[in-house]
Amino acid sequence: MNYLTRKSTLVGAAAVTLLAFAGAAFGQDAEVAEEVVSEFALAADTAYIFNTFLFLVCGFLVMWMAAGFAMLEAGMVRSKNVAMQCTKNVALYATAGLMFWLVGYNLMYDGVDGGFIGSLGWVVLPAPDADPGDYAAASDWFFQMVFCATTASIVSGALAERIKLWPFMIFIAILTGVLYPITGSWQWGGGWLAEMGFSDFAGSTLVHSVGGWAALAGALILGARKGKYGPDGSVHPIQGSSMPLATLGTFILWLGWFGFNGGSQLALGSMADASSVAKIFVNTNTAAAAGVIAAMILTQLLYKKVDITMVLNGALGGLVAITAEPLMPTILWSAIIGGIGGILVVIAVPLLDRMKIDDVVGAIPVHLIAGIWGTLAVPITNPGTSFGTQIIGIAAVGAFTFIASLIVWGVLKATVGVRVSEEDEIMGLDKAEIGVEAYPDFAPNQH
Secondary structure (H helix, E strand, C coil), rough: CCCCHHHHHHHHHHHHHHHHHHHHHCCHHHHHHHHHHHHHHHHHHHHHHHHHHHHHHHHHHHHHHHHHHHHHHHHHHCCHHHHHHHHHHHHHHHHHHHHHHHHHHHCCCCCCCCCCCHHHHCCCCCCCCHHHCCCHHHHHHHHHHHHHHHHHHHHHHHCCHHHHHHHHHHHHHHHHHHHHHHHHHHHHHHHHHHHHCCCCCHHHHHHHHHHHHHHHHHHHHHHCCCECCCCCCCCCCCCCHHHHHHHHHHHHHHHHHHHHHHHCCCCCHHHHHHHHHHHHHHHHHHHHHHHHHHHHHHHHHHHHHCHHHHHHHHHHHHHHHCCCCCCCCCHHHHHHHHHHHHHHHHHHHHHHEEEECCCCCCHHHHHHHHHHHHHHHHHHHHCCCCHHHHHHHHHHHHHHHHHHHHHHHHHHHCCCCEEEEEHHHHHHHHHHHHHHCCCCCCCCCCC
C-alpha cells in the first residue's frame, strides 16, 4: 500500500474516532458510531480486495506470457523442433512454480534486510482468516512466481534446436530456485541495491537482463547450430517454421506485458494507484508500438526490405526497454525509449552473428541489450535516480548471473553433456528428444 493510501486510512480512522466520541458526548445513539465504524472497515476491506485483485489478474496475464514465448519460439524454429520447444516451455513454467515455492521466494524476500540474500525454506501461506496486510499473501506469491517463470522462458528460445532436454531443465531449476532470487533480493527484496537507490520498476534488469545473461552464457557453452556459420565467417540464415505462430506469440506477449508492468504498481486501493496503472498501460503500449515502427524503418533502410522477425522483436525490444520505468515517462518519452529499444535489437542481431553467437529467436538482443538500455534510461524521466547507481546495478546483476550461469552450464557440459549429437540435430529434436513430431504429416526433415 502506498503513501496516499496509508494517509487516507489514518485520516479515516481519526474521523471515525472523533465521530464515535462526539456521538457519546452528545448522547446520540451508539449505533450511529458503530455504523460509521462498520462503513470504514468495509472501505479498508475494499482496498485489500482491489490490491489482491490487481496481483491475481496481472499475475495470470503474466502467466499467459508463457504461451506467448511458446508460440514465438514454435514459429521461429524449424518444424522438426517445434514439439521440443513446446515441451520446454510447459516444463520450465512448471519447474519455476515448484522451485520458487520450495526455495526461491524466501531466498528473494525473507530477511534480506539490506544484504545479499534471503533465507532458506519453502513458503508457508497464512490461512484466509489470518492473512494480515494490504493484500492476500497468496496473491503476492503468485505474482512474483510468474515473473520468475518469465526469466526462465527467455533462455529457452536462445538455445533452441541443439540443446538436450534434461540438462536444460536442470539449469532452469537452478536459475529459478537460486540465481534469479538472489539478484532479485538485491533490489525487490530490500537488499543492498535497493539501499543504494537502484531503480528497476518491473524488471528490465532483474528479469529480462538476468534471462539474457543466462542465455548468453548458455549460447557460448553450447555453440552454434550446424550450418549456421561457414568456416569463412559467412552467416547462413535458418528460417523459422511459421511466421503466423511467431506473430501470435508476440501479440500474446504484448498483452501479457500490461500485467507485467501494470501489476508492478503493487496496489489498486486508491484513485492515485488506479491512475498510475492506467498510465503504465498507455506507456507500455506506446513503447511497443514505437519499437515496431523503428524496426520497420531501420530494416527497410539497411536491407531494402522489412524483416518480419525484426519487426516482432522490435515490439519486444520496446516492451523490455520501458519495463524499467513505465510510470514516470510522458507518452513522448515512452515512444523514444521504446523506439531506441527496437533500433538496438536490429543492430544487435547481426553483431551477434559476427561473433558467431547463435541466438535462434533473438532473445539476447531483446532481453539483454534492450534491458540494459531501459535500465540506463530510468534517470532521464525519474529524477530520484542516478546514472551511476543504475550502472552499478546493471554491472553487478550481469556479472553475477553471467559468471554463475557459465559455471552451471560448464559443469553440465562436463558431466551429462548439454548438446545433442550431430545426427540428432539433423533429424530434429522432436524425434530425438521428445518422440512426438509437431507436424508429422507435413514436414520432412529440414537440414
